[in-house]
Amino acid sequence: MKKKIIRIKDIAERAGTSKGTVDRVLHNRGRVADDVRERILEIIKELNYEPNRIAQSLKSQRTYNIAALIPDPNEDSYWEAPLKGIEKAEKELRQYGINITRYIFTPHDEHSFNAKANEATRENPDGVLIAPIFYKEALPFFKNWKSLNIPYVLFNTQIESVEPLCYIGQDSYRSGSLAAKILSFGLPEPCTLLVLHINEDIPNSAHLITKEEGFRNFFKQNGRAERYKVVSKDINFYEGGVIDGHLDAIIKKESGIAAIYVTNSKAFEVAAYLEKLGRKDIKLIGYDLLAPNLDYLNKETIHFLINQNPLGQGYWGIHQLANHLIFKQEVAPIKFLPLDIITKENLDYYLDPA
Amino acid sequence: MKKKIIRIKDIAERAGTSKGTVDRVLHNRGRVADDVRERILEIIKELNYEPNRIAQSLKSQRTYNIAALIPDPNEDSYWEAPLKGIEKAEKELRQYGINITRYIFTPHDEHSFNAKANEATRENPDGVLIAPIFYKEALPFFKNWKSLNIPYVLFNTQIESVEPLCYIGQDSYRSGSLAAKILSFGLPEPCTLLVLHINEDIPNSAHLITKEEGFRNFFKQNGRAERYKVVSKDINFYEGGVIDGHLDAIIKKESGIAAIYVTNSKAFEVAAYLEKLGRKDIKLIGYDLLAPNLDYLNKETIHFLINQNPLGQGYWGIHQLANHLIFKQEVAPIKFLPLDIITKENLDYYLDPA
C-alpha cells in the first residue's frame, strides 16, 4: 500500500506551476509573482502540507556541532549520568548530523571552567549544552554566546536573568516541598527536621536555597509550622574528610531530630553516619541514584531518594538543541523534569530509562 | 561541514565492486561469489557501516497498518490516556508509514470485544496493540495472530502463557509492594490495612491478585506481619450505584482500619465516602491520574497515587511495533514502565509527559 503524502510536486501541479516555485514560496526566497504566491499558500493550507522531514534531512547533509560543558565525573560521579544521556541522544541524532564535543571541567575549579568554556567558544559550535555550576563565571559566556547567536541550553542548575534557549531540570522549590511532604507523612508526632547542604558552595548554588525554601514553606502553608521545626546547616569537609564530627555537633545541639533532608546527592554520607550510630529511627531523604545512595536505599537507611534524572537532563538537553537547530521547532524555555520518588521497591525502573 | 557517513558506495569502492553487489550481500539476496562476499562483509565490519535509516525509510514507501484494540473510554475514562499515547506515537511515526486503526470495544462486554477483534483480524493488519482485559476471549485471537504471523503487543494487563512481541505495563507484584511500603511508612503503629478490588471481574484480572500478593508479601518479608493486618475485599456496584453501603459493612466488621489500598483507578469512590464520613485519619492510596482521583489527591483525601502511565503504555506499544516492523530491531519481550509515586506536590510533571 502507498503512503498518501502530499509533496511539493502535488502542490505545484494543483497550482499549475513547478516545484521550484513552490519551493521558493515555502522558503520565502522571493522571486515569485504575488498572485502565484497567494495561490500556492492557499493550496498549501488546503492540502495541509507538511514537509517530509525524512527527505529533508536526507538532503541537508550539514553537521551541527554541539559543545557540552560538563563537570568531571571522576570528581563527582553525579555527572556520569548526564554524559550517558548525552551519548544516548548523540546516537539517536547522529544520522541527523548532530556532532557533540565534550568539554569536561573540574568542579570546584573556576579556572578549569573558564579554560574549557573558552576552548568551546573558540570552536564556534552551533549550540552549547552546559551545567552552569559556576554562576558568576558563566555569565560572560552567556553574553558572548548571545552576541554570537549561539543557542545554549542550561541544565541541572536554573539561572534567572539569562535567556537560554531552554532550561532543563527540576523545579527546586517543588522539590523541597515534595521532600517535606514525604517526610511529614512518616512523622505523625511533633519533631525537628534537619536540612543539610553538604559540600556545596552556597553563593553559587541558589537552587539549593530554593529547595530549602520549598521545604520550609510546605510546613508553613499547611499550618504545621508548630508541629515541625526546621533547622538547616551547611557542612563542608572536602578532600577525603569525614562528616561525623559535624553531625555529632548538630545532633548534640538540636534535640529531637526525627528526619534529615539532604539537598544534594550526598545523602550517603549521612547514611553512613547514621548506620554507625545505629540510628534506624531517623528518616533520611536525599537526591540521585548514585551507587552509594542506592546501597543505603536498599538497606533502608535512606528511606527515599528524589531522582533528578540527570541522564534525562543530558538527553533532553541535546534533543532540545536538535529540535531548534535541525527541526526548526519552537522550544519551550523551561522543561521541568518529573520529581520521581524512589524507594527500594520501584528503584529498578529508574536505573536505565529508555 | 559534511557528515562523514559510510555509504554502500564507499564499501563498494573499497571492495572494488559495485553498490549492487554490496546491496545483495547486505540483504542476503545471493548471487554473489563467496570470496567477494567475505571481503565485503569484512569491510562492512571494518568501516562499522550502519545503514542510513533516513534514506531507507524515504525509499520504502510502504505503509504499516496497526490495529489498536482498546476499551471504550466513554465507559471508563482510564482508557483515554492510552488513546492519547497512541495518537502521539501515530503523529511521530506517520512519516515512517505507520497507520493506526482503532477498534473500540465495550468493557464488561465480551461480545463487543469478540466482534471488534474479529473485525481487526479481517483487515489483516501488520501488527496489533491490545489491552487484553478479557483473558479467555483473547486467547484464541493470540493463537490466530501467531499463525498469521501478525505481531501483537499487550499492554496494561500482563498475560502469562502467550508469546506477544512484547508486554508493556507495570510489574503488578512490585506495584503492590510499593503501595505497602508507602503506607507503612506513614503508619508507625500496629493497624489493619484494607485492600479493595472495586468493580472488577476478578477471574479475568490476574494482575489485581498479583498486586495484592505483592502488598501482602511486603509485610511478611519485612517481618511486620504481626503489626500489620491485611484484609482484602471485592466490591461490585455497577451501573450508577454507590459504594457507601459496602464500605459501611466492611468498616463495621473490621475495626482499626488505618489505610486503604485500592488496586485499580477507582480510589475516588472510596475518597468520596471517606470525605462524607470526615475520616481524615485513614490513609488512602490508589492508581492513575483520572480527574476525580486528582481532585481528592489535591484535597489530600487520597494521599498517594501510583501512576501506571497509561499514556506511556499506548505510546510505547506503538513504538515497539514500529521498532519491530520498520526498523527491524530486536524488541525486548517485557517493557516495564516505572512505578511513579504521585502526590499533590509532583503531580504536574506527570500529567502531560513529553
Added chain:
DNA sequence: TGAATAAAAGTGTTCGAGCACGCAATGTGA
C-alpha cells in the same frame, strides 16, 4: 569450438526536499 544458460556484477531509477542553474520575458539606461 560455439551456442545456451546460469551465475555474478554493474547500471539506472525511485523516494521528497533543496537548491544551483538556466532560460525567457520584461525593465532600465545611454
Added chain:
DNA sequence: TCACATTGCGTGCTCGAACACTTTTATTCA
C-alpha cells in the same frame, strides 16, 4: 536600439538505500 540587469519560473541534479533491469563473465553440453 542595444546592452545588461531584474524578475519570474522551470529543469535537473543531489542525498543514501532499494531494487528492477542490463550487461558481463563463467560453466556446461553438443
